[in-house]
Amino acid sequence: MASYPVQRTVRAALAASAVFALVGGLSLPQAAADPVPPNASDALKKYNDLAMEAEKLNEEHLRAEDDLTKARTDLDQANRDLDTAQRAQTDLRGHVDLITEASFEGARFNQLSAILVSDSQQDFLNRMSALGVLAGENAEAMQGLSDAVGKADDAARRATDAAANADKAISDIDQRKSALDQQITEARNAYRALPKSERDALGADGYLGEVPLPPGQIGQAMKFALAQRGKDYVFGSNGPNTWDCSSLMQAAYRAAGIAIPRTTYGQATIGREVSLNDVQPGDLVIYYSGQTHVSMAIDGIRAVHASTEGVPVKIQDIESIGPISTIRRVVG
Structure with a gap:
């Protein structure tokens, strides 16, 4: 500072x-x-010290409430991200499954089968080109699925962390509120114990x-x-x-x-x-x-x-x- x-x-x-x-x-x-x-007077100094401590605890309590609000916001966002990632993961798994199913039904050819069933050199080239497209689609789908799984895992981790932070913030609020209430009571009692002349001076x-x-x-x-x-x-x-x-x-x-x-x-x-x-x-x-x-x-x-x-x-x-x-x- x-x-x-x-x-x-x-x-x-x-x-x-x-x-x-x-x-x-x-x-x-x-x-x-x-x-x-x-x-x-000593009584006024005591009141001042108690009031200052109460104000400190009050601000700490307010900060704990801010922390809780942020933690809940983070948790809501992480849950939304998790839902989005899980839906994307489900869609991509379906796409990969379709490609795999097509392979078992004969829609996928290796190079040897392409040569055996081709009627001409041009037919062979056409079949090889199709194989390249299918392979590319499969690789792209698998990469997309891998990315979706990664995003879902990250969102789940963030949701877990945010939930833990929210629980901690709630605990902090409870503890700080208890300390604040006790400190305020002490400060108010000290204020009431002051002579009227000092209370009047404070209240000017x-x-x-x-x-x-x-x-x-x-x-x-x-x-x-x-x-x-x-x-x-x-x-x-x-x-x-x-x-x-x-x-x-x-x-x-x-x-x-x-x-x-x-x-x-x-x-x-x-x-x-x-x-x-x-x-x-x-x-x-x-x-x-x-x-x-x-x-x-x-x-x-x-x-x-x-x-x-x-x-x-x-x-x-x-x-x-x-x-x-x-x-x-x-x-x-």
Whole structure:
């Protein structure tokens, strides 16, 4: 993964200049602070750790579901290929059987029998030519049958492998779902144990004012994401009233007519990688070494994201959200 050294002074100045130019001198308020500041209580730090682990398990669960979908698609295709290959194999076996049957009935001649029954030299040449055609047809039929058998065997192997992969994906989903449910319960219990002042701080909506939007699809995606500010985070939610981090990004780009993967892992592979100093509105910022969280940049300093349960969709400083793994530009 790319390294992102902290060059806040230069980058912040450039971003502020860009924002100033976009809105004719009207700058945005500072983004909300990190929901878990350095001086947070032990209870709040514990909640944050539990919530981060729950989000990681949530994304792993979603990836297991993607693996299952792919395995089932592979299995369906392999079964279709197997059916096609088996039907071709049956047809070609019939053709070979007809040629073999014709041989026993005297339709096939060797060179000696052709000489014995020929009335003339020309008749002999005609019979030899026919023998060549029959031999060629037989060789072609046998090769076709061999190819069909090979394709059927390959399709059967792929079907077996795909079925095994599907079974494994189902097992992974069950295991990950169990771990996720347990982790979510622990995180929610930790949240309920927080003092009201800390719960209120986590639940603050942050800046809800206007944000300048670029033209085109990126602006449409940003408009959708920003319109979700204040809505709750729920692990595994796909909207429209609650979100998790990756579902919000997927829905935002879908609103702009662009399909992107559902998981943070998938979103970390699309488009092209850019550096933190080159970040532009609409870029997807993927966090943590495990690539388990994502936000959408709205300028060179801030991003909008669905953070975790107890924290609404909001704008925050890009780097305060977490350690950056990669930044992906979906368009351009």
